[in-house]
Amino acid sequence: MKTSIYFLAIVLIPFTLFSQGLLQEKNTFTHQDTLRGSITPEREWWDLTYYHLDISVDPDTKFIKGKNTVKYTVLKPYAVIQIDLQEPLYITKVTQNGKELKASRDGNAYFIGLIDKQILGSNNAIEIHYEGHPKEAIRAPWDGGFSWKKDTNGNHFVATSCQGLGASIWWPNKDHMYDEVDSMDISVTVPKGLMNVSNGRLQSIVQNKSTTTYNWAVKNPINNYGVNVNIGDYVHFSEVYSGENGPLDMDYYVLRDNLEKAKTHFKDAPRMMEAFEHWFGPYPFYEDGFKLVEVPYLGMEHQSSVTYGNHYKMGYLGNDLSESGWGLKFDFIIIHEAGHEWFANNITNKDIADMWIHEGFTSYSENLFVDYFYGKEASADYVIGTRKRIQNDRPLIGTYNINKEGSGDMYYKGANMLHTLRQLVADDEKWRHILRGLNKTFYHQTVTTKQIEDYISEQSGIDLTAFFNQYLRQSHIPNLEYSISNGSLKYRWNHVVADFDMPIQVTFNNKDQWLYPTTEWKTTPISDEKLIVDNDFYVQVSKL
Incomplete structure (x- = not known):
């Protein structure tokens, strides 16, 4: 490697993310883009x-x-x-x-x-x-x-x-x-x-x-x-x-x-x-x-x-992309690239604009591997640790019919979106059933984002329309705004799409509980001055 700058970039960012940072953003599309990316x-x-x-x-x-x-x-x-x-x-x-x-x-x-x-x-x-x-x-x-x-x-x-x-x-x-x-x-x-x-x-x-x-x-x-x-x-x-x-x-x-x-x-x-057959099916x-x-x-x-070209090192070329310690428990390339056998090769996007289906689920598979062998807390540490690599620069979904993928955030923002969704499902066996069901229902098929969204909504019993619109089609993540005054907790969602009403787990009054924010201010009694938001939810939190 010719420069220390190049070395720093390659060891800190997954290889497919690295490409996103190096390639200049293309703002105009040509006749050749249409020939390549559309069903002519x-x-x-x-x-x-x-x-x-x-x-x-x-x-x-x-x-x-x-x-x-x-x-x-x-x-x-x-x-x-x-x-x-x-x-x-x-x-x-x-x-x-x-x-x-x-x-x-x-x-x-x-x-x-x-x-x-x-x-x-x-x-x-x-x-x-x-x-x-x-x-x-x-x-x-x-x-x-x-x-x-x-x-x-x-x-x-x-x-x-x-x-x-x-x-x-x-x-x-x-x-x-x-x-x-x-x-x-x-x-x-x-x-x-x-x-x-x-x-x-x-x-x-x-x-x-x-x-x-x-x-x-x-x-x-x-x-x-x-x-x-x-x-x-x-x-x-x-x-x-x-x-x-x-x-x-x-x-x-x-x-x-x-x-x-x-x-x-x-x-x-x-x-x-062993881990992926457990989570995703055969x-x-x-x-x-x-x-x-x-x-x-x-x-x-x-x-x-x-x-495989990871030089027989643990992690990503010997580095832990999550900086949690858990990323050095496995060879990143073996786990990540093989995870694509389920998400990319079994279930394949019809249009590269939906490549988050490949990369979001497969990046998520890394912490499911950690979950299987080292436990749920370790897997949460791993996926939360990857958040520092998310830029929130563009939507995860790209432009259709011109061979244009979305943001490189499709990797770890996609993974953290799915980790958040696991919390909403609130039943690990049900969540595993959904992941296995995706691979069974769409076995050897090409799919659209809508098919994936509809399936997860149906199987979870939750209307996830606004959830997916927020995380897939917007560049920013939800911001939970709150204030505490005179024994009252005031809270709402900001910077969200219409109808966004995702519940979130928090701790206050010495109790773990759910809040149900919307875009309108809500209030609830609080006996202390401290609100702790569960870090398993990928959101911003702003105390006013």
């Missing part, structure tokens, strides 16, 4: 069912070449299909039923004219050939693309990452979150002596003259940014975890020199699985197994192929 007419008429991504990777020249076979079902007749591929990569040929098709490029979107009639309900396929030097990730995973590195022995160490920027930064696909592919095959050819690890299960290894092809199969729906390629001098070890849905294969791929270190450090992986991808794969960047939630 050239996307909506077909339902994606299958990919076979088959590529060769040459690390010496940083060049990739291959094809993607795309299968789909026709939802309504149309003659043009949109496929996304970002420069400097380019499509060389597209075919359907042996006929070569014309493809016109509009920035990062290709519009392919189809010759054969697209009959309602029919199942069709196109084959897309492409090649080029893909964008190199300068600061992965905050900046997507290929990471072309070498290990300490001089072997190539290569990986992909593309959240936010989009999977089309390195392979052609339908690059919008709303339509996940039902299943996928991934074939990657690499120079002999190297191994490729991708999503799903390894089906076969084909030895060619000077290269090796690794064939992987994904049986479950997968979001496009969750697809990955990892190439290196890997060694493998594994274990079988006895999970809620039976035996689960847990595989680990690490650099050769790190094998013994990983065998000890990766003990956090089955601990993660791991969502038993058919594809679970993997941790070492990479030359910090890590990412690639489905069934979670990538």
